[in-house]
Amino acid sequence: MKWEGQRESENVEDVRGSSGGGGLPIGGRGLSLGGVVIALLASWIFGVNPLAVLGLLDGGGGPAQAPTPAQTHPQDPEARFVSTVLADTEDVWSAYFQRTGQxxxxxxxxxxxxxxxxxxxxxxxxxxxxxxPADRKVYIDLGFYDTLRERLGAPGDFAQAYVIAHEVGHHLQNLMGTTDKLDAARGRVSQREANAMSVRLELQADCFAGVWANLSQRGKGWLEQGDVEEALNAATQIGDDTLQKRARGTVVPESFTHGSSAQRVGWFKRGLEAGDLKACDTFNKSSSAG
Known part of the structure; x- marks a missing residue:
């Protein structure tokens, strides 16, 4: 991925010098993909206290250290890479929304x-x-990329870009009102049905990431041979079934909150091939990928 020399985002805040308050060590020691089940799987795999992991999900965990002024232009290569990818999502989605008058x-x-x-x-x-969704911010501890590369077997800069594009996909869902609708619906259904809703939300974010990859490549032509395969491998390695097999050797589909490896790959590819958000209706029960 030819990212050096590209525009970097002004919307990045590097607060690594100010975060703290009894936090967990970095360096690839933990992973979460957003749901309670996956948080617990992560704790089993990487030896993290599950209560600490679940602290984010329920808003608990005690107060963290108050932030101090952030560095807005990080200089280390990993941070600059993140800033560059975020800048491209800004360019792609600004142009996309502008075409619809928004x-x-x-x-x-x-x-x-x-x-x-x-x-x-x-x-x-x-x-x-x-x-x-509450503050419209993406959060990342860059030690996650060590986890992705060394523990999950998903190396490569475009694998890292896919992760950012997926989280920005959740931002799109928030802007579209999808997140609020799903949150309201979750309280009226069983846990199994709520998990299925979460899967559809996550698969849509994967599809949105694929759309971004398509439009980004059209605009910049910065992808190199093997880049797409890196993203597909990352999607495979963080599928619920793959994580569950790694953690305990068995798979429980009704507990999935992000989708199987095949589903994640399928929806990313659908977005990549279409280059249009309209191809990402994972909530249509007749839709399937993977």
Missing amino acids: AYPAPKLIIYRGRYPTACGAGEAAMGPFYC
């Missing part, structure tokens, strides 16, 4: 270490990258 309010991206306060509760490194 403005695109871009999300902020916070680079933190260990633990950091968010409008969704205390963010923990063990959760991996996540999007908080």
Whole structure:
């Protein structure tokens, strides 16, 4: 991925010098993909206290250290890469929304270490990258990329870009009102049905990431041979079935909150091939991919 020399986003805040308050160590020690089941799987795999992992989901975990002024132009290569990818999502989605006569309010991206306060509760490194709808911010501890590469077998810069594009996909869902509708519906259904709703939400974010990849490549031509395969491999490695097999050797489909590896790959590819958000209606029960 030829990202050097591309525009970097002004919407990145590097707070690694200010986060703290008893947070977890970084360096690839934890992973979360957003749901309670996956949070527990992550704790089993990487030896993280599950109560600490779940602290983000319920808004608990105690107060984190108050933030101090952030560095808005991070200089280390990993942070610059994240900033460059975020900038491209801004360009792609701003142009996409403009074609429909709408403005695109871009999300902020916070680079933190260990633990950091968010409008969704205390963010923990063990959760991996996540999007908080309440403050419209993406949060990432860059140690997650060590986890992705060394523990999950998903190396490569475009694998890392896919992760960011997926979280920005959640931002799109928030802007479209999909997140609020799903949250309202979850309280009226069983846990199994709520899990199925979460799967559809996550698969749509994967599809949105694929659409971004298509439009980004059209605009910049910055992808190189093997880049798409890196993203598809990452989608495979973080599928619910793959994570469950790795954690305990068995698979429980009704507990899935993000979708199987085949589903995640299928929906990313659908977005990649279509280059249009209209191809990403995962909530239509007749739709299937993977």
